[in-house]
Amino acid sequence: MSDIAMLVAEEYERRVSILRKAGVDGVGVSQERIDEGASVLAQRLMKHKREVLQWAWEPKSQVGVAASASFFSA
Known part of the structure; x- marks a missing residue:
């Protein structure tokens, strides 16, 4: 969870510094718009993380089932 926050x-x-370098600091882009973009990014990252975890928890082959069973039994 902390790595996603990072x-x-x-x-x-990065995006704020790019906007500042471009001179758009207060012209046309509001802080709310930037915060909205960051929250959308966070939601996409959480969705991706859930998909990866779902993929890892559901092995599809016999080898995957065996590997999962041996990993979690230790």
């Missing part, structure tokens, strides 16, 4: 914060800072 990614969101880094992406937010």
Whole structure:
């Protein structure tokens, strides 16, 4: 969870610095718009993380089932 928060914060800072360098600091882009973009990014990251976890928890082959069983039994 913390790594996702770090990614969101880094992406937010990157986008803000790009906007500042472009001179758009207060012209045409509001803080609410930037915050909205960051929240959309966070939602997409959470969705992707859930999909990856879902994929990892549901092995599709016999080898995957065996590997999962041996990993979680230890």
